[in-house]
Amino acid sequence: MSYELINGNCFEVLEERFPDNHFHAVVTDPPYGVIEFTEKNVEKMRNGVGGVWRIPAELDGNKRKPLPRFTVLDEEDKEMLEEFFRKLGTVLESKLRPGGYVFIASTQLLMHHVSNGFDTAGLERRDVLVRETKTLRGGDRPKGAHDHPEFRDVSSMPRVYWEPWLLYRKPFDGRLVENLERWQTGGLRRESDERPFTDLLEDGKTPKQETEIVRDAHPAETPDEREAHPNLKPQYLMRELCHAALPLQEGTILDPFVGSGATIAASEALGYDSVGIELDDTFYQMAENAVPRLAEVDTPVEDRADFEHVEKDSASLADFG
Ligand SMILES: C[S@@+](CC[C@H](N)C(=O)[O-])C[C@H]1O[C@@H](n2cnc3c(N)ncnc32)[C@H](O)[C@@H]1O
Structure with missing residues (x-):
């Protein structure tokens, strides 16, 4: 299996380098x-x-x-944000195969702008996945509350304990079975015979081992100057999503906002082809260095029954214990 990392602006790279109806799925964590x-x-x-x-x-x-x-973010920023996701939805709609899914991370405060952009671009909304994850966002007392003991028991918004992942799909070509036959897309891979992919992702924090791999991948000369990517996603989560994204376990996954390469490493670990695009030179170099090491990390996803199927064609899975 193979992956390609490209240093550039995803809008330009996708228009210039890839034909329409090319990718089987998109799994991405964009700039929210x-x-x-x-x-x-x-x-x-x-x-x-x-x-x-x-x-x-x-x-x-x-x-x-x-x-x-x-x-x-002010009103102008939000308009720009919606336009950004409309443009993204439009380019993804043409580069995805019919029935291809988009898994896109978001945040409670801004996900409606992503949805508005994607709806306008002609993608079909399918679900919002809930990734359980305890963050330090929200839950603060009102600013200046120390001068008001009567407001001690108030917080300005909930502490955020889940992350939304929007699920969109490019419209089908015919019925689902026809689409699967012609394009190998349109459905989601089940977790097992008994259990379909579900929209509740029981997941924790990014393990320290993975953060350290990414920090070590930073190109700075001295260790003190090296920082991990601030938005590194865990391999367990990314492998769950990449696994669900290819219903027949064949095809190419795109991540237009690669960061330090978590989606690409997950695809590699699962034995899928992938393409990742990153604008920032430092993050791009981090992805180049980190992907092979992140792909070797063990997670519970590889223990699932249907991985035997991929193992037949994939040398990389032989690495899992
Ligand atoms: C939220 S981060 C992704 C982090 C990633 N999930 C990881 O595990 O490291 C989004 C990334 O998109 C990149 N980016 C922003 N605009 C871009 C564009 N137009 N084309 C390509 N990459 C872009 C940013 O530099 C950033 O690294």
Whole structure:
């Protein structure tokens, strides 16, 4: 199996390098608010001076990863965001095969803008997957509450304990069985004979081992300058999604916003072909270095019964114990 990593802007790369009806599925974790990955804000994050990124204080000598604050987005930012996802939906609609699925991570505050963009682009909404994950977002007392003891028991919004993944599909060509025959797309791979893929993803945090792999993959010369990608997703989750994304366990998965390469590593571990695109030079180099090592991490997904099927064609699965 093979993967290709491309350093560039996904909109241009997809238009210039890939024919229509090419990819079988998209599994991606995009810039949720778009502005957090503009050059200016990425530079601020790397220099630890904030901007859209909240840089949490160190706790017991442990550095916590920066979090983007989407509450700072104004009306103009939100219009730009919706336009970004409309444009993304349009390019994905032409590059996906009919019936191809899009799994796209989002956030409670902004997912309706992604949906509006994708709906306008002609993709079909299928579900919202709930990934259980305990974050440090929300749950704070109102600003200035220390001057108001009577407001001690109030928080301004819920503490966020789940992450939405929107599920979209390019419209079919005929009925599902015909679409599966002609394009190998249209359905979702079951977890087992008894259990279909479900929309509740029971999942925890990104394991430390994976964060360390990505930190080590940073191209900086000295270890002190190396940072993991702030949005690294766990291999367990990404393998669950990539597994569900190819109903017949064949085809190519696209991640247009590759970051440090979690989707590509998951596809590689499962024995699927994939293409990943990343705009930022540093993150691109991190993905190049991290993917082979992330692909070797063990997760419970490979123990599922139908992996025997892939094993026949895939040398990489021989690596799993
Ligand atoms: C949320 S992160 C993905 C992190 C990834 N899930 C991981 O595990 O490392 C989104 C990535 O998209 C990249 N990006 C933003 N705009 C892009 C564009 N137009 N084309 C390609 N990549 C882009 C950002 O640099 C960022 O690394």
